[in-house]
Amino acid sequence: MKTGSLGFQSFPVGVVKPKYNLKIIHQNAQYLSNKIEIFTEFLQSTTPDILAISEHGLKEDEIHQCILGGYTLVSYFCRNEYKGGGIAIYSTSNMVQCKHLNWVTGKSIEKTLEVTGMEIMCDKIKLIILALYRSPSGVMNEFFNLLIDILQQLAQKDRYIILVGDLNINTMENGCGHKQLLDIINAYNMIMTINIPTRVTESTATIIDQIITNIPVNCYYTNVINSLLSDHYAQCITINITPPVLKRCYKVGRDLSDDNITCFCSYIQTETWMEVFNDNDIEIKWNSFYGIFNYYFNIACPKVRRNFASVNKATWINKDVVIARTKLRNLYDLYIQCKSQEYKNVYKAYKKVYNTIIKTAKANHIQNIINRSINIPKALWKFVNRERDSLNNKLTGNINLFDGKQKVSCPNRTCNIFNKTFVETVNNLILDKNLIHPQTINNIDSLKDSFVLLEITEADLIKIIHSMANKKSAGLDDISPYLLKSCIPYIAKPLLELVNASIRDGIFPSILKKSVVSPIYKGGTKEDASNYRPITLVPTFSKVLEKVIVNQLIAFLDKHNILNKFQFGFRKKHSTNDAIATVIENIIDNLNDKINCNCVSLDLSKAFDCIQHNILMDKLYKYGVRGIPHMLIKSYLTNRTQQVKVLHRETNEIKEYLSSSLPVKFGVPQGSVLGPLLFILYINDFPHLTQGRSIMYADDTSILNMGQNINELQYITSTNIGVVEKYFEMNDLFINPTKTHCIFFQTKQCRQDYKYKILVKNMEIENVNSINFLGVEIDSTLSWDVYIDRTCSRISRNLFLLNRLAKLLDLKGRRMLYYGLIFPFLSYGIVVWGNSAKALTKRIFILQKRAVRYTAGLKPLESCRDSFVQLKILTLYSMYIFQTILYATNKCNCTVNKQVHTHNTRNKNDYHKWVHNLELYNSKPSVAGCIFYNKLPNSIKQLDNKNQFIRELKNLLINRCYYSIDDYMNDKFCNAG
Template sequence: MESWEDVLLYDEVNTSYNTFLNRFLYYFERSFPLKTVYMKNHNEIKCITQGIKVSSQKMRLLNTLKKNTNLSNDILEYINRYQKIYKSVITEAKRRENDRFMLRSHNKTKAIWQIINKETGSFRQGDYITSLKNGSEETSNQQKIADMLNSFFIESTEDLLANNINHSPVQTSQQRIQYQTNTMFWLPITEIEIERVIKSLRGKPSAGFDEIPEYLAKRCSQYIKKPLVHIFNASLKSGVFPDKMKIAKVRPLYKKGERHEVCNYRPIAVLSVFSKILEKLVYNRLISFVTKYAILTELQNGFRKNKSTETPSQTFIESIQEAMGRRFHVIGIFFDLTKAYDVINHIILLDKLNYYGIRGVTNLWFKSYLSHRVQFVETNYLNIKTQNKYISPLRETIHGVPQGSILGPLLFLLYINDLPLNVQGGEMVLFADDINVLVIDKEEGIAQQKINKIMKQLETWFQVNNLLINIKKTVAMSFHLSKSRSVVRPQIFYNNLETAYSSELRFLGIDITENLKWSTHIQSLCSKLSKTSYIIKSLRGVLSPNMLRSIYFAKFQSLLRYGIIFWGCEGDSIKVFRMQKRVLRIISGLGKRDSCRQIFKDYGILTVTLLYILEVLCYIKKHKADLIQNINIHSYNTRINKDFHVQFCRTTLFKKSVVNMGIELHSKLPDKIKNSVGFSVFKRDLKSFLLKHSFYTINEFVSFK
């Protein structure tokens, strides 16, 4: 076994890491030498056993007899019966093989499409770029294509900043920013910790510039933990991030539009697995410090534990519904940032980290981590039957947080963390680089004043922090009731450019309209569900019902569940319910006119209505501390004194809000479920109750006794 003595001899980080990497690559290349492999046809069927081969030969013989000779009815009946059995055996063998393939797969979506393509015979040879154009320059040379892509990815950001950079930035001390008196210090890294982090890797086959995949690092964690502890601790102690960990391999991903236009590709960066391990160790220390001292604003919902896109959307829409119920003017402004992660200014970021307590050697480490990073573009091209790689020269990236990194998202959150402190007068909702502001007021004139003030504050903050707003994609929305006679749309200017109003837009995956009607979202959802329904139907003959049920939960119910607390009580939800029953019939083999109620129970699937009830009541359970019970309103010993107090609702819209519907549904629950101790117990008991009854409508649930 390798002792790594030559690695442990060096305290200088780059020398030690380079020695380790060279030694590791030496063993790697000896164990897994590169070979030229010719592309094979995709017609191999792994499920064919020796017994099936024998049956296949017999089937061919019987078919020949059937075509060329006159046979008795008994023999013909035997051949038909044998053919039917043979087909069912083949189908079952395919199902077993595909089930095993799905269970082994890390990427279920990719596995699903591989099975569909295999069964339909549709194989794509890959998204190869045959030619590329950047302005007046056009080429079909594969090496030049890789070079052009890398140059575009680097220079497009630099050109953007050159036209918009703030040449006289305000110092961080002149902004409103919360100074942290505590200072972050590095805790030593241990072998046990490294093993735990390596074990947490997903084990993907993708690899960085060194071509070492994650799964290989996982397999040999016992043998590399000792040198890695030495290298990583030396890195933290000296404040130096190894240079060879700063190399990113970039692959172009087609977005939309013309495939030969370079601007229609975006970079996907892959870093070295050893870089990921070190970053994860540092991330754990940084997030622990940030969490302990509550440094991140509570308004930020992106990349945070126990928060998701649903968290800000619930807050945002609840605020709008409540304000509309009180007949207030409600203006929403939805900002679109241009290349938010790529244009981060390193000097400003390091200055802010210093304010937040990341000082001294820890600040030096992050400075080293951000500086002198390089990237190259790798493209593939199929030449006859051999796939060739083309690699561009290295180019340095001098802005932004590293793409594809573990630390990048958290560093971005810290970069924009002071935004709410510098913008006063509106309700702000943040999800990473999604920045949204609500302006609410009874008086139209005051609402206009608030908007003007907020836009000026935002303009200053974005300029100071060298962040760029795409005014063409930034939109405003004036929320109002459907029967409102006049709609207030005050003028909104950013950098002397007027912001356009929209009657509908997509907000964190939810289609919202200016009157908060949900027919647009439901229509969009039905379109997505239709595609998923097609996938499940395509797989019905080659996957078992149990595996189809798993795909239903992963691909169909996940779409259903998202945002259902807003639209689940709408009349249009019946359209979604019909699609759900159609998919359930596909999975179970049920006829078009057969009732699905028992199948919902047998498969443990909640109807659309029950999914809505479950999500709304779980929301109420989580936020019960914010609600008022009847016992707090009056002292009478009534049967409902422990129920939550129902607010007075002026409008149907407010009556259908998450909180008001949740309170009404909660009052109809059996006492045993109401009194469940703890959220997990409550959710388990509620789900069991709902599955047992399979209600189709809210009225069925409300009237149940």
């Protein structure tokens, strides 16, 4: 282990330390969650580069919700078995060249030794920083054995080490624990640096927190700080070495301030655009338009260097907070000096006042920002996201890739490796097959009518542009929807001419066929380019022209009923909820009819990227897309290119690097408007081919197979899979057998362990007890326990954040927070799982009530029934009733009584209740919705206006505030006329 002072500079005696040194602070928090604002204020006044916190008391899903302004969570350990404890290390958000030591954290044993570590590079010297916590009830000998094990491994790595933490070993006394600790650290050439008390009470003073290091003694100094954060003082070590911190970091980007956009608009409104109107060549017209547009764009909105990595300071800390903290420290010092109960009481009383002052300061600051904002929801979520996950505050590290021979760090090379990987992965999948395609369109009936793409008006164009999401993301041309909306009044006429010219001539301009791809890490080895997901951005003007095509094409497809009714992706009035409900409806029907049923969940590899253009164009022709529209779409697909963009940090500047362009021969761009529609048309004929029922959301495909007995079911499943394999092979789409699964459905009463041997590409696919379909775990008996377990976990995680942030917001903000953090998990798929076992739904309902208490500002055990009504929030059960009624009335062709018989009864307009074999049948979304509808008051059922019906139904459910399904079914009001 190193003991010399190579790379360090000595602190001369009596000389003030230099401006930039590495400062590390350790603080025992005694629960961090309720001290975020106090910690933030402390950090702003002490400005450490690294902060270690012991006894943070947070769980795994809570620690990422606790943000310390300007700091990033680097490594941590959280307890699972016991409460409290835990250890964490934070670094400043602009620190670079640091990494988490996973193997160190893996050594942790709750109470005995809770440890985590990080490694940083300072002035070409590697420093290891370990943060430790030992509970007073931890076994001492086991603690020492674990510590020796860790130090031994670090000693072999030849590093400088700094240990900080709460060891609960009083080094002021010459006890056995102190002696053993000394023997261990002496063996590794380390010393204890803290020699003044770190925990002081009325009657005791102990040193139970320590900083231990092997750095030469003349290269650092230590001190103790009365932080007022707990009954432990903070310990600080300042090392005379430059920390790897970017004090300022710049990024070049467009200056799209409101003034600049206004200036840009003033320039282009004087332009005549004669080149656009006078030329007849589409390519020249579009290039002229871009030339003029970019000329003024570059003048009015130039690219500038912006400060990118500045530390997020707590601007809410005002003069009142500083004065209150000074007063609190003076009261504490007075209490310690006098050791008087009276001073102790005064100190404790003012500490509560200080906590109130600091929380009020932050709450007022946040509320002022939100109230001044033009877009209040956006301002609120900007605040929430800052507080949500500390990992998001960290600047992204540079990407290093392995090119097959060596690791590549040069950004010019990495972006080209990415581009080559993304393009060649698809090319190899298709070209390696070397297939001669048979006719793939014989099963498609040719439509007699042809699609006619009409020119649009200026009003149509403006409506299309204003319907686009107000995003600031842009393609290679830096033109975002946000910018386009700002300037559309001044470019509407030339842009209309360009769009209509493309429609007339059937040519999609080349300048709009250039895409930029950002690689997003998805898991696995970071050096492998295939472990990144390509996210494509197309030019905004391309989206405008695509939207013109899509709007008219969808109207044509709907008119002729071309799109398969079991395709739910990228279609209006179709959603993931509808797809999930359809799957469950079919499964329950089969179980009720005592028909054996399974589901094969298919996984397609790079489905959007593998589309064969010639096959697609043949299918479009069959569907009526012919002539000029056919030419335009073919032009859209051919001669496309893409470049990959990566960000790379160089010293104090973050630069964008672009790869060279590569041709894209297959597929449709996923970030486009037209691409998804073309994809679902490409596979539109698939659901007709199997004996089972194919339910699809874009490329997410599930095939339900039915058979009168197990043997028949196995045969039908194998036959269907054979048909599926053949279809996808003919269409150059590829099933991934390792991610394709089969699940057999059965009732709880008749459970048997059936295993099918089903082959895909000569590989046996896995039989599973649950599958994930569009984010919902469907288990073999439709019990929903797996999904509800996961949902409860997600809600609990967000409850922690809701509880913390609700104290900083007014009622309106808290209600918005509820709908953003909790409501989506309650509502998603509720039509299928909302009628599961009472014990399961009760778990979620308890969490919902806790969320409503946080939102309403109630105490933990206070009744929240009135708050549901006052906040106009549906209970879980009311939400289920509401959604199933809407599903039954809007999505299903349910039979009414008068269709079954001719008797003039008072219930003739109610939905008919069919005889069934299983109680499970009543949980079908359509059946449950009909049952709930029939219980409604006639005054609501007789409403013909759909919007009025929904409004009155929701008001009823809010005001009645049902705490169970039985409450609703037994409500006499529901039977009133």
